[in-house]
Every structure is written in C-alpha cells, then in structure tokens.
Amino acid sequence: MRVWVLGTGSRGNAVLLEHRGSRVLVDAGFHAKALEQRLAAIDVSCESIEALVVTHEHHDHVRGACAAARAWGWALHASCGTVQAYPSLRDADVRTFDAGATLQFSSMELQSVSIPHDAEEPVAIIATDDIGGRVGIVYDLGYANAALRRALGDLDVLVLEANHDEGMLRAGPYPPTVRDRIAGRRGHLSNRAAADVARDVAHPSLAHVVLAHLSDQCNDASLARSAVSRGLAPTRFTGAVHAAPQDAVVGPFEPKVRRGRVEQLRLEL
Ligand SMILES: [Zn+2]
Ligand SMILES: [Zn+2]
Numbered sequence: 626m627r628v629w630v631l632g633t634g635s636r637g638n639a640v641l642l643e644h645r646g647s648r649v650l651v652d653a654g655f656h657a658k659a660l661e662q663r664l665a666a667i668d669v670s671c672e673s674i675e676a677l678v679v680t681h682e683h684h685d686h687v688r689g690a691c692a693a694a695r696a697w698g699w700a701l702h703a704s705c706g707t708v709q710a711y712p713s714l715r716d717a718d719v720r721t722f723d724a725g726a727t728l729q730f731s732s733m734e735l736q737s738v739s740i741p742h743d744a745e746e747p748v749a750i751i752a753t754d755d756i757g758g759r760v761g762i763v764y765d766l767g768y769a770n771a772a773l774r775r776a777l778g779d780l781d782v783l784v785l786e787a788n789h790d791e792g793m794l795r796a797g798p799y800p801p802t803v804r805d806r807i808a809g810r811r812g813h814l815s816n817r818a819a820a821d822v823a824r825d826v827a828h829p830s831l832a833h834v835v836l837a838h839l840s841d842q843c844n845d846a847s848l849a850r851s852a853v854s855r856g857l858a859p860t861r862f863t864g865a866v867h868a869a870p871q872d873a874v875v876g877p878f879e880p881k882v883r884r885g886r887v888e889q890l891r892l893e894l
Pocket of ligand 1: 634635638683685686765838
C-alpha cells in the first residue's frame with residue numbers, strides 16, 4: 626500500500642491510500658477544486674478514487690466531501706454521529722457506520738477506531754491491504770487510549786498527529802479557553818504525546834512515521850520531528866520520521882519489503 630498526505634493542518638486534511646490501482650481517500654478537508662489540484666500534482670485523477678471515508682465533522686476534514694463525492698462518484702462513508710453533526714452530510718448519499726466498524730473496499734479494508742476528540746463520533750483509521758500491508762491514520766485526538774494503541778500494532782506506515790509543542794502552546798496567542806481545549810482530553814496530541822504513542826507502537830518493520838496536523842502557531846516541523854525521533858530512539862525503529870505540511874503533497878510512503886509478502890506476491894504472479 627502507498628500513502629500520500631495531500632495536506633494536513635487546521636486548514637484542511639486529506640490522505641490518499643493506494644493498493645493495486647485501487648484508491649481510497651481519508652478526509653476531504655479541502656474544497657473540491659483544491660483536492661483536484663493536489664491529486665493532479667501526483668498524477669491521480671479524481672475519477673480513479675473509489676471511496677472517501679470522513680473521520681469526523683470538523684471543517685478541516687469534511688469541507689469538500691459532499692461536492693467531491695457528488696462530482697466524481699465517490700462512495701462516501703462517515704460515522705453515524707458525524708452525519709448527525711454535519712447537516713450537508715445528512716442530505717448527501719452517505720453510507721454510515723458505527724465507530725469500530727470495518728469497511729471493505731476492493732483491495733483493502735479500513736478499520737475505524739473510536740478516539741477522544743470534541744466531535745460527535747470521531748475515528749482513527751487503520752487500513753490493511755490484501756497482502757497484509759498496514760497503515761494507521763491517527764489525528765484529532767486528545768490522547769491515545771489502550772484500545773487504540775493495541776489497534777496500531779504491526780503498522781508499516783503511521784500518520785500521527787503532532788499538533789503542538791506544549792511550551793509554544795502555553796506561550797502562544799490563544800485565549801485560555803482555546804488553549805485548554807487544544808491541550809484537553811478531547812483536543813489534540815502534543816509532540817510529547819505523539820512521541821509516546823510512536824514509541825509504544827514502534828517495531829523494526831515500521832517504515833515511516835509521518836507527523837500530521839501540526840499547528841501553524843504552536844509548532845514547528847523540526848521541533849515535532851526531533852521530539853518524536855527522541856521518543857523512538859530507545860526502540861528498534863529504523864524507519865524515517867517526516868513532518869507533513871499544510872500546503873504541499875508528500876509521499877508516497879511505502880512499506881519496507883517484507884519476506885512473506887514478497888513470496889505471496891510471487892505466488893500470485
Ligand atoms: Zn482537524
Ligand atoms: Zn477535529
């Protein structure tokens with residue numbers, strides 16, 4: 626499976642998954658025109674996308690969802706709570722699921738995992754392809770509970786929120802109510818919390834940790850990368866740590882070659 630982050634942050638999020646020519650988008654937090662441009666930058670036509678899964682109803686995740694799904698015939702999936710909380714989704718042709726459900730697509734399945742965030746029924750996504758490749762997309766959460774950490778086992782690629790540096794948040798421009806919301810149990814993961822999650826789920830085959838949803842005001846790519854790299858230092862992780870930007874497409878991020886999977890591919894050929 627290959628992964629591109631089409632952009633990530635408080636002004637929009639979208640992550641593209643691809644396996645054997647089948648494509649699924651997670652979140653469409655950009656207007657349809659901007660999504661089209663970002664996909665064109667990696668030579669992907671909008672019509673080639675099979676489905677869109679929305680993680681929660683905040684604008685930076687859902688902004689272009691209805692228009693894009695309608696324009697390009699994407700199957701649109703969202704949790705029941707997300708649909709209830711976002712009126713335009715209620716009027717769209719959306720397939721609902723309960724947090725915890727697994728969604729089947731032509732060459733991959735997406736498991737949804739309930740996460741704590743100030744939204745109605747937000748989820749993280751764990752995609753597994755038909756040769757065992759696994760990608761986690763984990764952002765917009767106040768903390769990572771034990772069930773989520775268990776679900777993040779044996780990943781090849783982890784897209785993980787590293788929203789803020791705690792010192793920069795304290796010293797930053799936000800009023801105390803906003804600051805408390807961001808740092809709260811239903812807010813966003815700090816660099817320190819991201820480092821803790823990364824350390825917990827790291828293993829030798831984890832190829833990429835892609836930090837996401839970095840705050841413009843209260844974070845910095847090099848700070849986030851170094852905090853998470855320090856967290857990973859005592860583990861057997863030998864992959865790369867990246868910080869994905871708001872305004873550019875990054876990827877593809879791909880699994881390391883694993884012996885069992887190569888043999889399975891050979892057999893199928
Ligand atoms: Zn967000
Ligand atoms: Zn959110």
